[in-house]
Amino acid sequence: LADVKPWRPRKDTELRLVGDAQPTPDELLALVARGDREAFSALYDLAVPRVFGIARRVLRDPAQAEEVTQEVLLEVWRLAARYDGERGTAMSWITTMAHRRSVDRVRSAQTASDREHRYGTATSTPAYDEVSEQVVQRWEEQQVRRGLEGLTELQREAVTLAYYGGYTYREVAVMLDVPLGTVKTRLRDGLIRLRDTLGAES
Amino acid sequence: VTGDQHLLIGAYATDALDEPERDVFEDHLADCPTCAAELPGLLATAATLGAATETDPPPRLKQDVLARLDSVRQLPPLVQPVQQLSLRRERRSMRMLVSVAAALVILASVGATWSTLRFRDAERQQQEIAVAQQAVARVLAAPDATTLKPLPTEAAWSGARVVMSPSLGKAVLVADGLAEPPHGHTYELWVIDDSSPKPAGTFEPGDDAALSRVVEGSMAGAKVIAVTVEPDGGRPTPSGDPVATFAVPSA
Numbered sequence: 001l002a003d004v005k006p007w008r009p010r011k012d013t014e015l016r017l018v019g020d021a022q023p024t025p026d027e028l029l030a031l032v033a034r035g036d037r038e039a040f041s042a043l044y045d046l047a048v049p050r051v052f053g054i055a056r057r058v059l060r061d062p063a064q065a066e067e068v069t070q071e072v073l074l075e076v077w078r079l080a081a082r083y084d085g086e087r088g089t090a091m092s093w094i095t096t097m098a099h100r101r102s103v104d105r106v107r108s109a110q111t112a113s114d115r116e117h118r119y120g121t122a123t124s125t126p127a128y129d130e131v132s133e134q135v136v137q138r139w140e141e142q143q144v145r146r147g148l149e150g151l152t153e154l155q156r157e158a159v160t161l162a163y164y165g166g167y168t169y170r171e172v173a174v175m176l177d178v179p180l181g182t183v184k185t186r187l188r189d190g191l192i193r194l195r196d197t198l199g200a201e202s
Numbered sequence: 203v204t205g206d207q208h209l210l211i212g213a214y215a216t217d218a219l220d221e222p223e224r225d226v227f228e229d230h231l232a233d234c235p236t237c238a239a240e241l242p243g244l245l246a247t248a249a250t251l252g253a254a255t256e257t258d259p260p261p262r263l264k265q266d267v268l269a270r271l272d273s274v275r276q277l278p279p280l281v282q283p284v285q286q287l288s289l290r291r292e293r294r295s296m297r298m299l300v301s302v303a304a305a306l307v308i309l310a311s312v313g314a315t316w317s318t319l320r321f322r323d324a325e326r327q328q329q330e331i332a333v334a335q336q337a338v339a340r341v342l343a344a345p346d347a348t349t350l351k352p353l354p355t356e357a358a359w360s361g362a363r364v365v366m367s368p369s370l371g372k373a374v375l376v377a378d379g380l381a382e383p384p385h386g387h388t389y390e391l392w393v394i395d396d397s398s399p400k401p402a403g404t405f406e407p408g409d410d411a412a413l414s415r416v417v418e419g420s421m422a423g424a425k426v427i428a429v430t431v432e433p434d435g436g437r438p439t440p441s442g443d444p445v446a447t448f449a450v451p452s453a
Contacts, residue, residue, distance in 0.1 A: 053255030081279040095249035144254035162218035188212030
């Protein structure tokens with residue numbers, strides 16, 4: 001360990017990061033796994049809008065969303081070598097992590113009364129309304145909007161409350177006043193239908 | 203309870219499970235090829251939902267994150283997951299203990315009514331039963347024993363399990379509450395690899411309908427274990443659709 005030197009990207013990786021062809025998130029993540037900061041910086045730029053977007057949507061509070069965003073990106077750095085491409089794309093991996101973290105934060109940080117308050121102020125489909133209100137310019141947003149519109153009302157409500165709201169399916173069942181089994185089923189068949197319309201890219 | 207777990211995959215993919223339920227589902231995931239195969243697509247779909255929220259954070263955030271990289275040690279890849287394996291095995295063996303206990307109860311009840319073996323000589327029959335029970339017990343107690351559930355099937359078969367041990371190259375069918383096959387017929391096991399199905403023994407549920415039956419023959423290269431209804435005595439090739447099908451996870 002005496003002769004540890006500052007890590008330098010290898011020649012081939014340097015070559016891959018210059019030039020016009022944008023490296024994909026998967027390629028960048030492979031470099032990040034070897035401690036490549038330049039690759040991390042590029043991956044940050046690609047991934048951070050999504051990580052922050054999810055954290056904001058679930059947590060609402062911008063300061064907390066920033067904290068979670070930092071945590072998630074540092075986790076990407078820490079766990080890059082553990083990423084398993086067999087189980088999804090790098091973006092999907094990072095997005096899943098961002099959502100999981102946001103949801104865990106919202107559940108642990110919020111007291112029961114906070115939740116009641118949130119619940120009390122929530123309309124039946126808060127997240128979906130917001131999705132609809134947004135100026136839809138980006139392809140993903142259009143796709144998602146179209147996908148959600150293709151669901152039954154109950155599927156859409158269950159999926160938006162669970163994913164965008166960060167509520168457990170047990171909470172969703174109470175909020176929508178339907179049996180637990182119904183929420184389980186709607187989350188599953190709703191997602192499957194979305195998968196089939198969205199083509200499950202990224 | 204376990205049948206329910208399949209349904210929870212949507213709640214799992216949208217992070218709508220409480221932590222304890224999440225753990226239970228992840229255990230299920232480790233043993234359920236169907237769910238394991240379905241999950242990546244659903245996670246990717248959930249990720250697409252996330253993509254619709256993209257929002258730029260304040261630019262200063264990047265400097266904060268980059269400044270903190272130095273204080274975070276990167277984990278190595280999982281090249282020698284020795285510890286993980288042993289942990290996993292402990293968890294698995296706990297679960298196996300439960301299945302073994304359940305199977306031993308079944309074995310005890312099967313005991314004298316071991317209906318798949320028919321011998322005139324009572325003593326020899328006893329011996330054969332003991333040998334068969336030992337073979338079953340060995341598979342169930344193997345450290346690498348894995349429990350396979352049937353692919354969706356009629357209710358009577360949905361509780362059936364195949365417990366297999368890759369290291370022993372053996373598998374056991376464990377079932378309870380099976381209906382008798384039609385008169386003049388028997389159930390027949392099949393081991394299916396890339397070529398034609400190989401007969402792996404016949405059986406009938408017997409009086410108390412509880413059963414554990416060693417799947418005969420080699421499990422090498424087995425992709426599927428199936429059960430069909432065949433005329434008494436069994437057939438060299440299956441004559442109809444399986445009543446139960448178990449997908450063998452690739453090693």
